[in-house]
Amino acid sequence: MAMYLSAIVALTIFMALPDVWFYLKMKRKVRFKWLRLLSLLPLLLFVFTFFYIRYGLRHSHDFLLISKISWIFIAISAIYTPKIIFIVFYYVNRLYNRIFDKRTHIFRQIGFGLGVFFVGIIAYGVVICRTNFQLKKQVVEVTDLPESFDGYKIVLFADFHLGNWNRKYSIMEPIIEMINKTDADIIVFAGDLINNFHQETIGWEEYFRQLKSKDGMYAVLGNHDYGDYTNWQTPEHKAKNLEQTKENIRSLSFRLLLNENTDLIKGNDTISLVGVENFGSVHFDNYADLNKALEGIPKERKKILISHDPNHWNAEIVDKRKDIFLTVSGHTHAGQMGFVRGNFKISPAALIYPEWDGLYSSDEQHIYVNRGIGYVGIPMRIGVPPEITLITLKKKEK
Numbered sequence: 001m002a003m004y005l006s007a008i009v010a011l012t013i014f015m016a017l018p019d020v021w022f023y024l025k026m027k028r029k030v031r032f033k034w035l036r037l038l039s040l041l042p043l044l045l046f047v048f049t050f051f052y053i054r055y056g057l058r059h060s061h062d063f064l065l066i067s068k069i070s071w072i073f074i075a076i077s078a079i080y081t082p083k084i085i086f087i088v089f090y091y092v093n094r095l096y097n098r099i100f101d102k103r104t105h106i107f108r109q110i111g112f113g114l115g116v117f118f119v120g121i122i123a124y125g126v127v128i129c130r131t132n133f134q135l136k137k138q139v140v141e142v143t144d145l146p147e148s149f150d151g152y153k154i155v156l157f158a159d160f161h162l163g164n165w166n167r168k169y170s171i172m173e174p175i176i177e178m179i180n181k182t183d184a185d186i187i188v189f190a191g192d193l194i195n196n197f198h199q200e201t202i203g204w205e206e207y208f209r210q211l212k213s214k215d216g217m218y219a220v221l222g223n224h225d226y227g228d229y230t231n232w233q234t235p236e237h238k239a240k241n242l243e244q245t246k247e248n249i250r251s252l253s254f255r256l257l258l259n260e261n262t263d264l265i266k267g268n269d270t271i272s273l274v275g276v277e278n279f280g281s282v283h284f285d286n287y288a289d290l291n292k293a294l295e296g297i298p299k300e301r302k303k304i305l306i307s308h309d310p311n312h313w314n315a316e317i318v319d320k321r322k323d324i325f326l327t328v329s330g331h332t333h334a335g336q337m338g339f340v341r342g343n344f345k346i347s348p349a350a351l352i353y354p355e356w357d358g359l360y361s362s363d364e365q366h367i368y369v370n371r372g373i374g375y376v377g378i379p380m381r382i383g384v385p386p387e388i389t390l391i392t393l394k395k396k397e398k
Helices: 005-029 033-038 041-055 063-069 072-100 106-127 169-180 235-251 311-317
Strands: 134-142 153-157 186-189 217-219 260-266 269-275 303-306 324-329 339-341 344-346 358-362 365-369 387-395
Touching (some): 005 041, 005 072, 041 072, 072 106, 134 324, 134 358, 134 365, 153 169, 169 387, 217 269, 311 365, 324 387
Parallel strands (some): 134 387, 186 217, 269 303, 303 324, 324 365
Antiparallel strands (some): 153 387, 260 269, 339 344
16 A cells, blocks of 8 residues: 555544644633643544555555555544534634624534535445445447347446455455356456465455356456565565466456457457557556557457556547447546546546546447446445446447
């Protein structure tokens, strides 16, 4: 787990300001100074944990410990956001009273109520939405789609981050049932199976091997699969971890596409399935080599690309590789919080990723961004539950 110093400073300020405010207010209400000082204890514990994450935990390879530490961010959200909401409404109340010469406490009460409501939303995101796996169905109409691929079914999922689930293998049971009921032609995993360490896949083998499809299971690597988010003793240790991660993904019954391609054959028709390693947008390392991945494929043949990061679509695909009619991605988690109703979508993910949830099209080219199964950072989802996607290819009528 990585934590930047700037994030530690920002979070400390975020917590310290309301804590100091409440401490000063308690001077009038609480007689014992030790009790007021006790109210600052959570702040000290949280800041200590931040520095442990940055300077101690980053060197730890105990993924179970790392996943448990991540729950601290739920505690921070549940404690401090309601405090800030109340403070804002406290001053709204004062302003209202001053302007209208009133002595009401209505806005303080509203602030308190909203704080309680926010805690309820967090609880919902942790307890219910985080494991509310959903099957979304999406039809993609394709001009000049080979006849045999009309109705071809692709099951897509991504971003499992197995280490975060503390070997809670039972969560795979509804996923297996959901996927197997689709009668898929192929199953595609679009990267980030783990957080950092190859050991995270231990015990999951028998569950992934229960997944069924007619023409196989395919996967690519995501940014987390390279082990870039921890400090390794030597580059050789990191390289060994990566090689074992690749083998472990294969042991789950996936064909791992590392800047390479394979043919999907149906009747007398062929479509090429292309998989690239992680494309490094924003601050992520770039391992993708699209030209290498396309080697040996006739230019006129229809192609489907698996690329973990959806920013790859705008960077190298749209209007540049028109033979790639469909790109499938993950990576964004849909921000792990958002609001989606029909074509209206809002999420923090939109600040970084123009395509962050669902289907997007540019002329005859399409990208589908899967929300992912798991989570990173905060073990919570609000409004954007984990997703498995059934994509059905349909021949577009001319």
